[in-house]
Amino acid sequence: MHDIHEEGRYTTDIALRVKAMESLLVEKNLLDAKAVDKIVDLYQNKIGPRNGARVVAKAWVDADYRARLLEDGTAAIAELGYTGVQGEEMVVVANTEAVHNVTVCTLCSCYPWPTLGLPPNWYKEAPYRSRVVIDPRGVLAEFGVTLPDKTQVRVWDSNAELRYMVLPMRPAGTEGMGEEDLIALITRDSMIGTGFPNSPTA
Amino acid sequence: MNGIHDLGGRHGFGKINIDPGQPIFHAEWEERMFGMFILAFAGGFFNVDKFRHSIEQMDPVHYLTSGYYEHWLHALEHFAEEHGVITKAELEARMAELAKEAA
Numbered sequence: 001m002h003d004i005h006e007e008g009r010y011t012t013d014i015a016l017r018v019k020a021m022e023s024l025l026v027e028k029n030l031l032d033a034k035a036v037d038k039i040v041d042l043y044q045n046k047i048g049p050r051n052g053a054r055v056v057a058k059a060w061v062d063a064d065y066r067a068r069l070l071e072d073g074t075a076a077i078a079e080l081g082y083t084g085v086q087g088e089e090m091v092v093v094a095n096t097e098a099v100h101n102v103t104v105c106t107l108c109s110c111y112p113w114p115t116l117g118l119p120p121n122w123y124k125e126a127p128y129r130s131r132v133v134i135d136p137r138g139v140l141a142e143f144g145v146t147l148p149d150k151t152q153v154r155v156w157d158s159n160a161e162l163r164y165m166v167l168p169m170r171p172a173g174t175e176g177m178g179e180e181d182l183i184a185l186i187t188r189d190s191m192i193g194t195g196f197p198n199s200p201t202a
Numbered sequence: 203m204n205g206i207h208d209l210g211g212r213h214g215f216g217k218i219n220i221d222p223g224q225p226i227f228h229a230e231w232e233e234r235m236f237g238m239f240i241l242a243f244a245g246g247f248f249n250v251d252k253f254r255h256s257i258e259q260m261d262p263v264h265y266l267t268s269g270y271y272e273h274w275l276h277a278l279e280h281f282a283e284e285h286g287v288i289t290k291a292e293l294e295a296r297m298a299e300l301a302k303e304a305a
Contacts (some may be wrong), residue, residue: 015231020296036237106210126215
């Protein structure tokens, strides 16, 4: 803090500064500290990519649901009960042999919270945000994802109103598997587009 | 606004730090900041567009050198002041008090 704060930089005392902010908001009856605890618990322990995995697994086993999901993502996701902040307007994009989709928020960190939870740190940081839109194959290679040359890569840039989620391709060898077993194969990164679902034999 | 936040297509930010074991929050202050932000948002203190706009007004060097939740603190401070709820002077005075208590 100290002098550099005058220029709007106060990294050193950040923890103290946040504590002071909370203390003042509570004192002024604008904030309930217990509510902060509840919100943190909710996003740390309850809302996460398992929600998105349920959506994907259902789309894999139910062709009608898949059609609804691609037609109106928000409504189809709400059928499973996943609604709310940062998921008000959802578009689901399906991977195929011809097209692989990747999502980003170049301007900040927009991400579909109700289905995927809070974003991983790399999603919010400069290297991914800056580069995935100009060198998607290079970025995917860093994640260990390589695609055939004939597969087109589409990058979707989220914004404050609209969030994307990727519907990955169902892995080979999962024919006959039920939704619960499929859910276990679906990774967070496969729904961002920087990964694939796990293989059932892995 | 073609500000520093508009990172798409910029060069030179290096490798992506992919660590699957990263926690959602790195420190308790990040948790508190997140919770306060959500409640302020839910309470209509600001909307997403206003929030983003306030972050986009950050000093560019500060924007790039500070952590993600520090951007959120910047936004919350901005709106607290704009709404006449907490001034910077008040905040700094409380920081000094808390620092004294902890010492």
